[in-house]
Amino acid sequence: MFFKKAKPLSTDSVAHALSHVSAPGTDKGLISLGYIKNLQVSGTKVRFDLAVPNINERDRDALVEACRAAVKKVEGVEFIHISPVAATEAPKPSPAPGGQGRISLPNIRNLIAVASGKGGVGKSTAAISLSLALVAEGKRVGLLDADIYGPSLPTLIGINQRPPQTESGRILPIIKEGLKLMSMGFMIPEGQPVVWRGPMVHGALTQFLTQVDWGELDYLIVDMPPGTGDAQLTMSQTAPLSGAIIVTTPQELSLIDARKGLKMFESVQVPILGIIENMSGFVAPDGQVHNIFKTGGGKKLAEESGTPLLGVIPLDPLIAEGGDSGKSVLLTHPDATVSKIYRQMAKDLIKKASPQGAFKPVSLEWQ
């Protein structure tokens, strides 16, 4: 060794050694994931930054040691300096207002928000049922759960797994029952709360729209969180929405909020495709209809806003059963009344929804 002149150390050989070190919880190499930054080799010295997103201290220290061990084996290395740095998510979404963060989704023909002012009216169940009904009509459909704080999709569809990521960092949607699915609930452990401020919600939503490999879709249904806040603003300001569907229950309390949701979309000129009246009457085993939450609220809202009533869905224990077991009533009981109503709704929607082409955004660079 002493007499042999050491081969000059190359960046390639160091990178090659590091490519065999995999990131915690994956079988992907640090190099291919882009976690090694500013790799510099001079003489016998090796320096680089280690930027791993969402890593705890213990894993990070173990990873630094693994890198050190791998690089040490490379002939000619004497000095190794590894700096763990904060990982910056790439590409950074720009802060909310102003068209700067505008998203274009050329492969998605119809981007439809399912919304309501109020929580607990069955938005998520309506969104998933409608999505499944669209699949039954032979459409290519994606379903994005935009409720960052209270995602319901994992439970409703019976999945809690992290979506795979491609080498380039794009996220592959989970595919089940012919639906392409994405939810914040897939990205975090079950039962763990998301404690974020508004701008983070904006960032997460834009990433779900742009960094998920949705492929070619006829419909991307977006299950909106309740309210008229950050998520709604992001969707109506940066995403090319084709329209919105408002879900309400029949009683006035829910209508008050639904009306606000509807007005919000109107104020940003997103067409209202229609209204779904959910939890409208319960059909008892003896055939008697009990209007637990009254009836006709959806019709009232449709009439006063001049929008179509897409469907009136009765209360049916099969719906709740399907939701809790992760198997929608549309799949377990395709002949049930509610399943038929949703399939009719899908047929009507297909006739109605126009491709995004109807509205063309304009821009100008000043000379």
Place this chain on the structure above:
Amino acid sequence: MHPIELSQKAANTLGITWDDGHQSSYQVRGLRLQCKCAACVDEWTRKVLIKEEQIPLDIRPKKIEPVGRYALSIAWSDGHSSGIYTFDHLRSLCECEACRKT
């Protein structure tokens, strides 16, 4: 109602063609003064916070971009870019003879 085309009619004049065929033109400095963002107009009191003399006479838009289906955002040469101009607001500001009369 929404614009179907934006054009630069002169160094300081923006043209908008609307989907109903109407043609509007705007002096760009006038648009800057009409900015309704929270930095220019107080959110609660609606008091206008910018003063006309603070806005450069030769102010120009740098870039005009769409906001959803309802508005445009303008990035200005003075660095201001937080304003959102809704289509309705822009149409109401139209400087053409016919619109000024009504």
